[in-house]
Amino acid sequence: MHIFVTGGSGQTGPTVVAELLAAGHNVTGLARSDAAATRLESLGATPRRGSLDDHDSLRRGAKAADGVLHMAYGGDFSDLDDMMRRDRTAIEALGQPLEHSGKPLVITSGTLVMPAGRETTEKDEPDAAGIAAFRIAGERACLDFAARAVRASVVRLAPTVHGPGDHGFIPMLIATARKTGVSAYVGDGTNRWPAVHRLDAAVLFRLALEKAPAGSVLHGVAESGVTMKSIAQTIARALDLPTVSLTPDEAAGHYVSPFMARVYGFDAPVSSAHTQELLGWSPTHPTLLDDLEHGDYLATSAS
Secondary structure (H helix, E strand, C coil): CEEEECCCCCCEEEEEHHHHHHHHCEEEECCHHHHHHHHHHHHHCCEECCCCCCCHHHHHHHHHEEEECCCCCCCCCCCHHHHHHHHHHHHHHHHHHHHCCEEEEEEEEEEEHHCCCCCCCCCCCCCCCCCHHHHHHHHHHHHHHHHHHHEEEEEEEEEEEECCCCCHHHHHHHHHHHCCEEEEEEECCCCCEEEEEHHHHHHHHHHHHHCCCCCCCECCEEEEEHHHHHHHHHHHHHCCCCCCEEEEHHHHHHHHCHHHHHHCCCCEEECCHHHHHCCCCCCCCCCCHHHHHHHHCCCCCCC
């Protein structure tokens, strides 16, 4: 297939593009800068200049393709309504040329849209009042295309998509530990985070494009819930720092922002059993704690 990809030059995108190319697919990637275009070309993909706000470019890219993978998400987190609008309208622009074609449209969301405090599945409804409710509008925009003969599906990624060169939540946690001299967790630290290795996530995206049924909600999760205390303890051992428990009020001043304090205190275990059975997806790469101990996260030169 010829796949049009957004977000192909981001953190997870290059691994996904490489997976698609290795499987024999052709990839055209949206590039909003010269650096993004160069990165895509280095992977073997064809860049298409444009942005998420350039709906004509999105429609033309989708129309010329056999399927679309939308991974890009951006904007100002101080204006969540605008971020939701940008994502929803981009998805609508990407999906419209695929109507009545049976072609795949796969978009990215996150498992933090799910209700807290229990292990949720792909069959559960997202939490409209939850910490990541701003991703729900994009999910619905995508899934609406299933009724218009588009093979639409949503991949909800774990908050931690780990692997070399990560610059997401876990590196932020490590940077805070280095800065403050303690490796912290909130409360008793038993709150759980799902995790997935980037290489396993890339395989899931490929399988979704190749064979996910229309209307599928998929969970990109290899580990349903890693406790934050175990993450903090692993960081503490590597950096020779003490661990410390924080109250929610203390956490709001300890982490980079009150929002991130909420994120690090969130209990959000998620199952991917249905996804694995539906697509034959079987994660095989290192766990999060293995990656923390043996990967590049805790290198002495890291900042």
